[in-house]
Amino acid sequence: MEEVAKVAGVSVATVSRALRTPEAVSQKLRTRIEEVAQRLGYAPNRIAGSLAGARTPLIGVIVPSLTNSFFASTLEQMTTLFEARGYQLMIGQHGYDTDREERIVAAFASWNPSALVVTGRNHARGTLNTLSSAACPVVEMWDYGDRPLDSGIGFSNHGAGELAARFFAEQGLTRAAFVGAILDKDDRARARADGFSETFRRLTGTEPLTVTVSSRELGEGGAALKRVLAQQPDTTAIAFSGDMLAVGAMFEADRAGLSIPGDLKILGYGDLDIARHTNPRLTTIRPPHNEIGEAVVRHVLERLDRPDTPGINLDLGVKLILRETV
Amino acid sequence: MEEVAKVAGVSVATVSRALRTPEAVSQKLRTRIEEVAQRLGYAPNRIAGSLAGARTPLIGVIVPSLTNSFFASTLEQMTTLFEARGYQLMIGQHGYDTDREERIVAAFASWNPSALVVTGRNHARGTLNTLSSAACPVVEMWDYGDRPLDSGIGFSNHGAGELAARFFAEQGLTRAAFVGAILDKDDRARARADGFSETFRRLTGTEPLTVTVSSRELGEGGAALKRVLAQQPDTTAIAFSGDMLAVGAMFEADRAGLSIPGDLKILGYGDLDIARHTNPRLTTIRPPHNEIGEAVVRHVLERLDRPDTPGINLDLGVKLILRETV
DNA sequence: GAATATAATGTAAGCGCTTTCATTTTGCTT
């Protein structure tokens, strides 16, 4: 920057202004400086800029997994939206490990970002500390509950489970099962499972079978179907905590000669693209993943533009997408 | 840090050393300083640290898309591996837009990261400039070719296309088609398409049909199948540039009453989890996605540990996974 | 115990910007 200033015959302060706040510099100098910077291939050092300016154009976002397509799409959307406003996403991934989350949050906070976005409401002590003493907006996404740390934008997973159970109950289905993946680690899947069981029991007076599998992938869905049928042969409906599991079960049902929805009804969760294309098409519960990304960006931007904006707590709800498997 | 120093009764330099290079400080002071820092909840400011130290623990990685499961899994793997060594990934996503890539690369470079990892070999002029003047290792991943900018780790997509064509030709299949998504933007898919067409023509003397669809999603696979059959009704084999397209086509074939592989042979690309579970199971070409992530991390770490390590250019190759659709 | 080597600590100079405040220039008014 010093060099640009020298060549352009101005002070570094003016160069900084010309680049940072062009409207504060005369037209003539602005163009001259820009031209020189261009010619010299000057690239500002953002680290120095951030140290001096006490703010970075960074937004830390922490998700459990990058390969989970919900988070991936939320992330992709947020990246694009924030980028348009000059912010850059700093993405972290902890694999459902709260200790790892704690370390990542601490690391992110030390870059003092413009905002911090984390997934879920359940965090380690240290994470809570770091987050609540962070000098920036903090939003907890993908979950709804009372009293967010600062802002919360998501939906009730427990509610999604209830919806599934109520739907089954209304159809007069009494022999049901819930299949969930890594319920011990994924709090959201756990909440859906609990919501389902509690509601189904309350509404039908019968206890649903719950089976847990070790991953969200297709193969486990097929395996789960076998286990459900082994443990409760007269099962007529299964709710899955993920569409991929449901699709895996459909493939398995196909192999086993079971007809869907005739012999067995299947309800997914996620409304992945594939749900619209299976034979028959998969009935599923749709979480508001696009809405979450948008709402997070909108809220963070608002907070950044007008720092006195208060935090919010949003429940974006889920939708039942009726197709052909129930 | 000043406060920690005051409370511990030492200079800030000592505090810095105690935290950064503990072995350079006496046992007694080290524990005292650590204890004070802990008690005061001191969190170092990484921005200041990086400015002073002239290097950041950041590794910039730029991919076309976060929702593409190959990149997502490479990214997830790299995150974990680098994290273990104290590096943090800075992830960028440009949606196959070279101008956007250029901006992101410039933005990333201005944080002067420890390394920069980009996807592919085809970049805008400005990207090339920034990358070649970057003061850190640069690796181009997911593609193979001669003369990488610095290091290259990937495989030949053209070769993957050739493999598919050769496989079809060996089976005596002469009426074939290639279905690719966004061939105008995705250079890797384009290379596979070209590799397929050239090789198929050379080997069988007949021109394969090529159809382009607008996304990598299932629905487009089904649509593509209809188009192929409309344009070339006697088609006996189709190679897809992605497994999801192939699965979409299988669903459509099912609806149309076509038997696979009897009436039509289908070859995917990607070896996604789903390929192992369809009925029949999908024959596909497997890119070395895990190997890429590992190799990139290993190489970058090596370069960082021993700065005189030269760049490399690795072709990790693809594998044909024989299953039941061809 | 003096002399010397070695380890531990402190001092202070930046790292490359941004921003406040002071100064100069410009554009209007009368």
Place this chain on the structure above:
DNA sequence: AAGCAAAATGAAAGCGCTTACATTATATTC
């Protein structure tokens, strides 16, 4: 043309650390 407000520019003080170098304490040798 003088006078003033407003706009444009420059000087300089940091931002919170790291690290080269100087200094002091400690260990080792004879």
